[in-house]
Amino acid sequence: MDAQFWTYLLVGVTFSLYIGIAIWTRAQSTKEFYVASGGIHPVLNGMATAADWMSAASFISMAGIISFLGYGGSQYLMGWTGGYVLLALCLAPYLRKFGKFTVPDFIGERYYSKNARTIALICAIFVSFTYVVGQMKGVGVAFSRFLEIPYDLGVIIGIGIVFFYAVLGGMKGITYTQVAQYCVLIFAFTVPAIFISLQATGNPIPQIGFGSKTTDGVYLLEKLNQLSVDLGFEKYTDINQTTLINVFFITAALMFGTAGLPHVIVRFFTVPKVRDARISAGWALLFISFLYTTAPAVAAFAKVNLINTVSNAQYSEVPQWFKNWENTGLLQFDDKNADGIIQYVADEEVNELTIDRDIMVLANPEIANLPPWVIGLIVAGGLAAALSTAAGLLLVISTSISHDLLKKNINPNISEKGELWAARISIAVAVVAAGLAGLNPPGFVAEVVALAFGLAASSFFPAIILGIFDKRMNKEGALSGMIVGVVFTTIYIFYFKPQLGGSGLPKDYLFGISPEGIGTIGMIINFIVSLVVSRLTRPTPENIRDLVESIRYPK
Amino acid sequence: MKEKYWRKNIFYLRILLTIWFICSFGFGILLAENLNQFYLGGFPLGFWFAQQGSIYMFVILIFIYVYLMNKLDKKHNLKE
Numbered sequence: 080m081d082a083q084f085w086t087y088l089l090v091g092v093t094f095s096l097y098i099g100i101a102i103w104t105r106a107q108s109t110k111e112f113y114v115a116s117g118g119i120h121p122v123l124n125g126m127a128t129a130a131d132w133m134s135a136a137s138f139i140s141m142a143g144i145i146s147f148l149g150y151g152g153s154q155y156l157m158g159w160t161g162g163y164v165l166l167a168l169c170l171a172p173y174l175r176k177f178g179k180f181t182v183p184d185f186i187g188e189r190y191y192s193k194n195a196r197t198i199a200l201i202c203a204i205f206v207s208f209t210y211v212v213g214q215m216k217g218v219g220v221a222f223s224r225f226l227e228i229p230y231d232l233g234v235i236i237g238i239g240i241v242f243f244y245a246v247l248g249g250m251k252g253i254t255y256t257q258v259a260q261y262c263v264l265i266f267a268f269t270v271p272a273i274f275i276s277l278q279a280t281g282n283p284i285p286q287i288g289f290g291s292k293t294t295d296g297v298y299l300l301e302k303l304n305q306l307s308v309d310l311g312f313e314k315y316t317d318i319n320q321t322t323l324i325n326v327f328f329i330t331a332a333l334m335f336g337t338a339g340l341p342h343v344i345v346r347f348f349t350v351p352k353v354r355d356a357r358i359s360a361g362w363a364l365l366f367i368s369f370l371y372t373t374a375p376a377v378a379a380f381a382k383v384n385l386i387n388t389v390s391n392a393q394y395s396e397v398p399q400w401f402k403n404w405e406n407t408g409l410l411q412f413d414d415k416n417a418d419g420i421i422q423y424v425a426d427e428e429v430n431e432l433t434i435d436r437d438i439m440v441l442a443n444p445e446i447a448n449l450p451p452w453v454i455g456l457i458v459a460g461g462l463a464a465a466l467s468t469a470a471g472l473l474l475v476i477s478t479s480i481s482h483d484l485l486k487k488n489i490n491p492n493i494s495e496k497g498e499l500w501a502a503r504i505s506i507a508v509a510v511v512a513a514g515l516a517g518l519n520p521p522g523f524v525a526e527v528v529a530l531a532f533g534l535a536a537s538s539f540f541p542a543i544i545l546g547i548f549d550k551r552m553n554k555e556g557a558l559s560g561m562i563v564g565v566v567f568t569t570i571y572i573f574y575f576k577p578q579l580g581g582s583g584l585p586k587d588y589l590f591g592i593s594p595e596g597i598g599t600i601g602m603i604i605n606f607i608v609s610l611v612v613s614r615l616t617r618p619t620p621e622n623i624r625d626l627v628e629s630i631r632y633p634k
Numbered sequence: 635m636k637e638k639y640w641r642k643n644i645f646y647l648r649i650l651l652t653i654w655f656i657c658s659f660g661f662g663i664l665l666a667e668n669l670n671q672f673y674l675g676g677f678p679l680g681f682w683f684a685q686q687g688s689i690y691m692f693v694i695l696i697f698i699y700v701y702l703m704n705k706l707d708k709k710h711n712l713k714e
Contacts, residue, residue: 145685150666150681150684150685152685153662153663153681153684153685156684156685156688156689157658157662157663157684157688157689160688160689160692161654161658161688161692163692163696164650164651164654164692164695164696167696167699167700168647168650168651168695168696168699169647172703176714286686287675289676289677290674290675290676290677290682291675291676292676298675298676299676300676300677300678300681301676316670316677316678316681317670318666318667318670318680318681320667323663323664323667326663327659327663327664330658330659330662330663331659352714353714354700354703354704354707354714357696357699357700357703358700360696361693361696361697361700364692364693364696365693368689368690368692368693371689372685372686372689372690375685375686628636631636631640631643632636632639632640632712633707633712633713633714634712634713634714
């Protein structure tokens with residue numbers, strides 16, 4: 080039985096599971112639809128949050144990026160996990176105590192202003208939509224590469240599945256499917272890693288194997304450093320001092336951005352109590368850490384395997400997988416000196432091999448000669464990661480429209496039944512719109528994700544933190560902070576991203592900070608503007624001070 | 635009473651967030667070069683903090699906070 084068979088089987092089984100769960104968990108009320116009635120067990124919410132959080136990028140691309148950046152890849156590892164500490168300590172418990180449905184809800188009530196709510200909801204929709212298009216693209220790519228289904232049809236199948244369980248079950252359906260998707264994706268990620276770690280070092284735990292000796296008695300990382308130097312690259316574990324400041328700011332932007340992303344925050348509205356919100360963030364990070372500590376190990380093993388297999392190999396004798404991946408365009412060999420041997424080196428002039436980073440996870444089982452069912456598992460896992468994140472994001476878009484825009488800003492008298500219908504219709508529209516954008520993804524999707532984190536860090540994070548920790552923070556302060564922070568960050572990113580039409584050059588970066596890290600500065604500016612303006616304007620009304628008092632203190 | 639609860643909470647936040655900063659931005663980034671002279675098995679120490687250690691610390695910090703706050707809630711007779 081070949082890989083194709085296993086892929087069809089595993090994708091078929093997991094998709095039927097998701098549909099089954101959707102039918103079993105239909106939502107009956109808006110409270111069920113928006114926050115699953117606030118009745119999700121903290122461990123299950125932890126799993127759902129983990130699946131919500133880990134997207135196609137975490138599953139497929141991250142290990143590959145680390146593989147090529149070495150130490151430099153650490154910014155993604157720390158940046159995409161450290162934010163959970165901020166969430167657990169500074170946001171989740173108080174927002175749960177506040178006890179409403181959405182992030183714009185909090186901003187709107189805490190800053191007693193419809194305008195604040197509107198700005199927050201525009202940011203929430205923009206951030207979520209750019210993110211979801213990337214997921215749809217991931218689904219299409221997974222289908223087209225592994226199942227030989229055309230890209231477009233792959234996206235349509237993906238939309239169909241998400242449509243079914245999101246429209247039917249809302250947050251309740253999404254939560255239980257995400258729990259299942261977490262199990263699928265973590266199993267799919269760790270199984271090949273364990274095999275590879277065993278092969279290379281004899282230790283089944285990748286996190287330890289990664290720092291152990293290989294079969295020839297040399298430490299794996301030492302060997303990798305040596306191989307890198309031989310080929311003219313930097314040492315894998317070495318720290319490049321000139322880019323260190325950038326690593327610092329990108330890590331910070333990703334952390335604060337994580338803590339400000341609406342689809343992550345909203346998950347903490349779904350648990351019963353304040354204490355559940357705290358522990359649930361702990362479970363979420365624990366479940367996330369299983370993948371995030373395995374990924375750097377996979378990155379190192381895959382790099383060693385790849386170099387050993389292809390470097391200075393006869394092109395006519397390369398294994399079958401090399402030819403397969405050449406057909407997809409992810410591997411390209413250009414025999415510049417026509418000697419029939421693959422030269423893979425740092426020097427662009429001499430280098431003959433172009434490798435797409437995604438291949439480090441996708442082709443890893445084949446490079447390491449693992450059984451064909453492992454390949455099927457990787458595909459099912461990648462799809463689980465993409466679908467679970469897409470569903471969480473789509474829900475944020477739909478609640479922003481039906482709850483924040485329609486119910487709170489336009490027609491407060493809408494009936495419960497009417498609002499539930501509006502929620503279903505808006506999620507249906509959002510799914511279809513995301514799918515259409517996924518069919519013709521604008522080339523700059525990946526670039527816009529940097530913008531999503533920058534915006535979350537420079538808009539939501541300070542507004543929420545100050546809303547909880549600074550009673551004196553008023554409407555004027557928070558609004559001007561958000562506007563200045565967002566405008567600064569957006570302009571900087573557009574100016575320095577050539578893919579977005581910017582003309583700025585890296586040598587002109589402010590303090591040498593690249594657009595990916597500028598959210599940190601945007602956030603600091605937001606904090607300063609908010610604090611200064613709030614001290615110069617009217618104090619907060621009495622009832623808002625009472626509100627802040629009440630969210631700080633559980634019942 | 636409420637005042638005391640909140641002050642204690644802020645006190646925990648200060649300590650835990652300081653450790654959070656030191657383990658990630660400190661050991662994993664700013665001091666990583668210096669720490670790389672030392673080894674943990676096959677890992678240069680700064681590299682290990684950046685790709686493994688900081689993440690373990692994040693998980694541990696959250697669970698410590700949960701433990702401390704649950705105790706504080708109990709002391710103040712809070713049920714939620």
